[in-house]
Structure formats: structure tokens, C-alpha cells
Amino acid sequence: MSQPASRPAPIPTRSQRQGDDYLVSAADRRAYAERGYITLEHVLREDEVQAIEAIYDRFSSGAITGMGRDLCDMSGTYDMAFNDYALVNAMLPRIYLPSLQGNCFERISASISRQLLGEDMTLDYDQFLSKKPNCPRAAFAMHQDMGYWPVGTPDTRTATCSLAITDSLLANGCIQFIPGTHLARRLFPHRPKGADAGTADRSTSHTLEMELPAGAEVVHQEVRRGSITVHDEWVVHGSGGNGSDQWRKTYVIAYRSQATVAYERSIGFTHSHNDRVNWKTALDLV
Ligand SMILES: O=C(O)CCC(=O)C(=O)O
Numbered sequence: 001m002s003q004p005a006s007r008p009a010p011i012p013t014r015s016q017r018q019g020d021d022y023l024v025s026a027a028d029r030r031a032y033a034e035r036g037y038i039t040l041e042h043v044l045r046e047d048e049v050q051a052i053e054a055i056y057d058r059f060s061s062g063a064i065t066g067m068g069r070d071l072c073d074m075s076g077t078y079d080m081a082f083n084d085y086a087l088v089n090a091m092l093p094r095i096y097l098p099s100l101q102g103n104c105f106e107r108i109s110a111s112i113s114r115q116l117l118g119e120d121m122t123l124d125y126d127q128f129l130s131k132k133p134n135c136p137r138a139a140f141a142m143h144q145d146m147g148y149w150p151v152g153t154p155d156t157r158t159a160t161c162s163l164a165i166t167d168s169l170l171a172n173g174c175i176q177f178i179p180g181t182h183l184a185r186r187l188f189p190h191r192p193k194g195a196d197a198g199t200a201d202r203s204t205s206h207t208l209e210m211e212l213p214a215g216a217e218v219v220h221q222e223v224r225r226g227s228i229t230v231h232d233e234w235v236v237h238g239s240g241g242n243g244s245d246q247w248r249k250t251y252v253i254a255y256r257s258q259a260t261v262a263y264e265r266s267i268g269f270t271h272s273h274n275d276r277v278n279w280k281t282a283l284d285l286v
Helices: 026-035 047-058 104-117 258-266
Strands: 037-040 071-073 088-091 120-132 140-144 159-165 174-177 191-192 209-211 228-231 235-238 248-257
Touching: 026 037, 026 104, 047 088, 047 120, 047 248, 071 258, 104 120, 104 159, 104 228, 104 248, 120 258, 140 209, 191 228, 248 258
Parallel strands: none
Antiparallel strands: 037 228, 071 088, 088 120, 120 248, 140 235, 159 228, 159 248, 174 235, 191 209
């Protein structure tokens, strides 16, 4: 069952932004714990979004080369031609273009993650996700982020901050969540997208999908340019296709604890799609 889209909040009269900090309120922290995600309004100013978008577009237009599988279509298979991509996924842009490092979204989202989850939160990975206009295929299959990551990490705390570079609306395939699905802290079964039809497996496509829990109520979370959502590692989420004539552009930065990031790196997991997988994932559990 799908709920009507929640509308973007009205412009607040007083911003929670103070320098490189965005003050996360006690109500925000409670909502994050209860629902598994929150929306924070007006995190970046228009001039800051514009500066980031100029760099962002170099990735979404394919101008940055040499990324291997880190530039792929998150809705399709690795063998697609760039011009056929529907959901352009650029993994680890700060590695491929180091001048991105230390930008204002990195600084502000780091502060937000620490206020939500503790001072030991550190940047784990970044990602640019762009949905082409008039592209119903540009859907991100519903999943839990833990489904993609190595299982067995003792401390799973995560704050994934997604900046809307464009307005993110129901029409262009905004993010959608099933609130509260994080509470049990357990993985639902995931499978490679297209596995049922025999059209893909994990070596041909990165994308996973899952059955939605019975009676699930999906909330379409619209977000205005410059505002962000933050979600945790267990909440079920994804997004629909782009039925509008506008791009949807999203800049994701995920934070995990220093100990967890050190553990990931020690087993060779960097969030690059070029990693050779030699650890257990959700697929080993089904
Ligand atoms: O923003 C979206 O379309 C989905 C992004 C997502 O699944 C994620 O960042 O984990």
C-alpha cells in the first residue's frame, strides 16, 4: 500500500544551519530512532548547491573516465552503454576527483552524523545518483543498505545523508521509505535484480531487490534542493522511476564508525564496485 507523498515542509523562519554546523534537534534525533530516517530542511544554501552541481554534472555526463564499474546504471546491468543508462550511479566521486574532498556538504553532513550517532562517525563512502528525465526505468529497487554490505560487522551504526541537488519529487522518483522497518535490526531476504527472470546475477549487475513486508506502508519523501534526508542501515527504502521532464540528482555521503570503516577496509571492502568480493553478504544467508 502506498501513502500519498508527504509534501516538502514550508520554509522555516529560522534555519538550523550555523556555519559548518546544522543543529540537529532532539525531535530530529527521536524521529531518526523511531522511523529510521529524517528530513532536514535548508542544509545547503543555493550558492553552495550550485558550486557542487557544476562538479556533479561532470560525473553524470560521463566526462570523468577511468572509473570501471564505479560508473554504472544502478537500474540495469554492467554491460550497458553509458548513453543507455537510466539511473547514472557514480561511486566514490571524491576518490576519482580529490578536489571534492572537504566540500561544504562533507563538512556539514559529518557534523550531522556525529550529532545523530556519536563522535566516532567518519565518512565511509560517497555516491552521485542521477535519474534521467522521462525515464520510468530509473527506479532504485527497494532494499536495506545492510543487504549490500558485508554481514558480521559488530557495530552497524550508519547515517546516510542524501542531498537533493534538484528538487526530489514524486514525479521524478524521490526516495521512498517504509518507516520502522529498521527496528528489528534484521535483514529481509535480498536477491540480485533480474535473478528471477534469469537476466542478471551479482556478476552482471550490482543491484539487489527484496519482497516488501506484508502490509508495508511506503512513504514517498519529497525533498527540496539544498535539503537532505538521512537514513539508517536497516530501514527499507528505494525510489521509483522518473516520469518528469527534469533530472533528479542526489549526492549521497554515508557515515559509519571509525572502527567499522577500519574493519571494512581490512577485508578489502571499499564500497567500490570494482572490489573483488570475498566476504559474506546478505545473499550468503538465503
Ligand atoms: O535516493 C534514491 O533513489 C535511493 C538511494 C539509496 O538507496 C541509498 O542511498 O541507499
